[in-house]
Amino acid sequence: xxxxxxxxxxxxxxxxxxxxxxxxxxxxxxxxxxxxxxxxxxxxxxxxxxxxxxxxxxxxxxxxxxxxxxxxxxxxxxxxxxxxxxxxxxxxxxxxxxxxxxxxxxxxxxxxxxxxxxxxxxxxxxxxxxxxxxxxxxxxxxxxxxxxxxxxxxxxxxxxxxxxxxxxxxxxxxxxxxxxxxxxxxxxxxxxxxxxxxxxxxxxxxxxxxxxxxxxxxxxxxxxxxxxxxxxxxxxxxxxxxxxxxxxxxxxxxxxxxxxxxxxxxxxxxxxxxxxxxxxxxxxxxxxxxxxxxxxxxxxxxxxxxxxxxxxxxxxxxxxxxxxxxxxxxxxxxxxxxxxxxxxxxxxxxxxxxxxxxxxxxxxxxxxxxxxxxxxxxxxxxxxxxxxxxxxxxxxxxxxxxxxxxxxxxxxxxxxxxxxxxxxxxxxxxxxxxxxxxxxxxxxxxxxxxxxxxxxxxxxxxxxxxxxxxxxxxxxxxxxxxxxxxxxxxxxxxxxx
Numbered sequence: 219x220x221x222x223x224x225x226x227x228x229x230x231x232x233x234x235x236x237x238x239x240x241x242x243x244x245x246x247x248x249x250x251x252x253x254x255x256x257x258x259x260x261x262x263x264x265x266x267x268x269x270x271x272x273x274x275x276x277x278x279x280x281x282x283x284x285x286x287x288x289x290x291x292x293x294x295x296x297x298x299x300x301x302x303x304x305x306x307x308x309x310x311x312x313x314x315x316x317x318x319x320x321x322x323x324x325x326x327x328x329x330x331x332x333x334x335x336x337x338x339x340x341x342x343x344x345x346x347x348x349x350x351x352x353x354x355x356x357x358x359x360x361x362x363x364x365x366x367x368x369x370x371x372x373x374x375x376x377x378x379x380x381x382x383x384x385x386x387x388x389x390x391x392x393x394x395x396x397x398x399x400x401x402x403x404x405x406x407x408x409x410x411x412x413x414x415x416x417x418x419x420x421x422x423x424x425x426x427x428x429x430x431x432x433x434x435x436x437x438x439x440x441x442x443x444x445x446x447x448x449x450x451x452x453x454x455x456x457x458x459x460x461x462x463x464x465x466x467x468x469x470x471x472x473x474x475x476x477x478x479x480x481x482x483x484x485x486x487x488x489x490x491x492x493x494x495x496x497x498x499x500x501x502x503x504x505x506x507x508x509x510x511x512x513x514x515x516x517x518x519x520x521x522x523x524x525x526x527x528x529x530x531x532x533x534x535x536x537x538x539x540x541x542x543x544x545x546x547x548x549x550x551x552x553x554x555x556x557x558x559x560x561x562x563x564x565x566x567x568x569x570x571x572x573x574x575x576x577x578x579x580x581x582x583x584x585x586x587x588x589x590x591x592x593x594x595x596x597x598x599x600x601x602x603x604x605x606x607x608x609x610x611x612x613x614x615x616x617x618x619x620x621x622x623x624x625x626x627x628x629x630x631x632x633x634x635x636x637x638x639x640x641x642x643x644x645x646x647x648x649x650x651x652x653x654x655x656x657x658x659x660x661x662x663x664x665x666x667x668x669x670x671x672x673x674x675x676x677x678x679x680x681x682x683x684x685x686x687x688x689x690x691x692x693x694x695x696x697x698x699x700x701x702x703x704x705x706x707x708x709x710x711x712x713x714x715x
Contacts, residue, residue, distance in 0.1 A: 220619065220663055222632065223697060230632045230662050237634060241284030281656070288316055289638040292653055295645075298325050301333040302341035303673040307650055328645065329682050331668050332652040336509040336625050337596045338673030339540030339580045345588045346540070346579035350572045357571035365392075365557075369568035377574050378545075384581055385507070385515060385533070386525035387547035389554075393562050394569045396504060396534030397423045399544030402562035403532070404471075404500075405431040406555075411458060411466040415449055415497070417441065417483075419476055422658075424502060428471070434459065440479075443487035446470065450495045468497040469530075474506030474517035478659055478667065480620025480627045482510075485517050489527045498529040508538025510623050514584045514597050520623065541576040543569045599672040600625055607670050607679050614687050615696035619665070628654070628665040629686075631695055637664045640693050649685045 222230070272279075286293075291310060299306040306325040312318060339346060353373065361369035374392055381390040393399045404427030408414060412433040416424060419440045428435045436453060439445040450468070457463050470492050472483045485501070492499045503516045511519030516533070518525050525531065530548045535541040546556060557563055584593040604625045611618045617630040631637050631653065641653045655664040670679075690696050 220630065222662060226632050226697065227662060230634070233634050234661065237285055241280060244284070245280070285634065289641075290316055291319060292638050292641040295650070296321060300341045301330060301335050302338070303330055303671060303675070303678050304328065305330045305333075305650070307645070326645070326648060328648045328650040329678055329685075330650055331670070331682055332650055333671070334505070334537040334669055335540065335671045335673065336538045336600055336669070337514075337540070337580070337584070338671055339538070339576070339583075341540075341673065343540075343579070343583070345583055345590075345592075346576055349579045350576050353575035354572045359572065360570055361568045363567065364563075364565060365568045366564055371568075371571055371574070373571050373574040373578065374568060377578050380578060380581055381533075381545050382547055384585070385503075385531055385547045386518070387531060387549070389550040389552075390545050390547040391553050391556050391560075391563060392569055392574070393544045393546075394566055395542070395562075396536050396544040398562050398566070399532055399534065399546065400424050400502065401427040401430065402560060403530075403546055403556065404428055404469075406560040407431075407500075407530070407552075408433045408467060408469055411463075413453055413465045413468045415446065415453070415468065415470045417472050417476075419479060420471060420473060421477060421502065421504070424471055424473075433469075434465075441472075441476075441481060441484050443484055443491050446488060447491045447495075450491065450497060454495060468495070469500050470497050471500040471502070474501060474503040475510070475620075475624050475626060477505050477626060478628060478654060478665070480618075480624045480667075482506075482521070482621045482624060483517055485521050485523050485528075489523055493527065499527070500530040501528045501532065503531060503533040504544070505537055505626060507533040508580075508584065509600060509625050512597070514538065514593070535573070535577045539577045539580040541573045541580070543573060543577075596672040600670065603672065603674050603679060604670045606676075607668065607683070610679075610683050611668075611686070612698075613701040614683070614690065615698045615700040616686075616690060617695075617697045625670045627668045627670070629668065629690075629695065630697065631664045631666055631693075632662060634664060636693050636695055637666075640666055640689055640695065643689045643692060644685060647685045647689065649682055651686075 291312065296308040297305050298308050304327055307328050309322045309324040309326060310319045311322065312320065333340065357371055361371065363369035365374065378390045378392055382388060400421065400423035408431050410432045414428045414431065414433050414435045416428055416435060416437055417440055418437045436449050438449045458465060470488065472488055474483055489499055507516040508514045510516060513519065518528060530546060530552065532544065532546055534544040582588050586593055601623055605622050608618055608622065608627050611627065611629065619628040619630065620626060631640060637653045637655055641651060644651050652667045654667050659665060
């Protein structure tokens with residue numbers, strides 16, 4: 219967990235206090251002015267006079283109007299090219315203090331440090347692209363049907379078999395959207411009388427899936443197997459609320475790489491705890507499958523965990539494979555169960571055939587089945603790039619979250635004013651990065667999230683580091699001592715001793 223420095227915490231809280239304080243003051247004055255012209259009281263003047271309750275209201279609406287809209291030029295940036303190592307960002311402007319943004323016909327060629335294109339398959343590929351084009355000609359862009367009706371092509375069946383073989387499970391099932399893979403699958407696996415124990419920093423798709431399941435939900439401290447064991451023991455001993463009956467089933471849900479922390483799951487320890495207490499393990503590998511491990515098979519391969527010890531393995535095709543959709547890999551019994559009861563499989567249109575072919579081709583490259591060693595080189599490159607970039611950021615004094623080998627590396631910004639300043643200045647210097655704040659992260663823990671790709675050259679990475687270092691000095695986000703300062707301190711201490 220992040221420990222916010224005291225001074226940084228105070229200044230960050232003060233900044234949000236100023237923003238929210240002036241925001242509420244402006245809302246009050248707006249209602250007051252309306253009342254003067256309408257003849258109603260401020261409370262009535264601020265309400266919808268047609269008699270309908272406001273659709274957009276509450277704290278979320280206030281946060282958007284008084285904070286997000288001021289910095290919305292840092293988000294939703296349209297691009298005009300493929301998301302390769304470099305891409306074209308469409309320039310925008312605003313004439314009304316960011317209430318609306320207008321696109322121009324101009325673009326800026328920027329270094330892409332924000333896309334999930336971990337292995338570089340999102341750009342044109344000599345093996346994948348011709349096969350995708352051929353599948354488009356043969357099957358069209360959409361099946362216009364669900365899997366159980368007319369949307370089950372031989373490509374879908376082939377990919378399910380390939381995914382199962384790739385991750386080391388008996389069977390797999392496909393879904394057209396990664397987010398839905400979690401939010402729709404979890405309610406199909408567990409319901410009332412069941413218990414979900416979820417990592418405190420799990421993705422929103424897991425949170426919504428757990429809430430929609432009807433099962434009881436408990437949270438354990440992020441990546442803390444010891445606290446997971448405490449929660450399991452307490453819940454097993456207490457049983458269901460009110461009745462104290464034993465739980466029908468218990469599922470522990472974790473992620474392979476946490477998308478906002480860049481941190482690897484402590485999977486061996488968590489699996490050991492789950493096996494001890496006979497709880498099922500659900501592993502979300504959205505950011506880890508294809509990106510880590512010697513052959514790209516994710517955290518199980520990287521951390522030496524037998525896939526047979528993980529009951530349900532979830533992953534997406536949107537990151538390492540340059541496509542869309544997601545999968546669940548598990549036993550044949552579980553997959554057959556999902557095929558018969560999961561709404562996302564029964565009622566949703568199947569994956570686009572060209573998107574399916576893209577995943578098939580990408581996995582074949584990773585496995586070397588294309589007759590080349592490009593897959594192995596891509597895996598070695600993403601690992602080398604990630605570790606180099608992370609190491610250099612840390613040497614510069616940035617507070618970087620996450621572990622080695624992870625292609626996701628958040629840089630802590632904290633202060634709400636530093637987030638847009640960092641994003642805008644990086645873009646001005648032709649480096650496109652992603653900034654993240656509440657509600658995706660806790661209110662005080664705003665950050666910039668860097669995503670590294672195998673398509674980045676060493677020159678690209680050095681360019682990005684130079685710009686980030688300059689902007690970091692300008693904005694003031696180097697919260698840790700730089701490397702030479704650490705060395706000097708160590709040498710002084712050695713001399714004193």
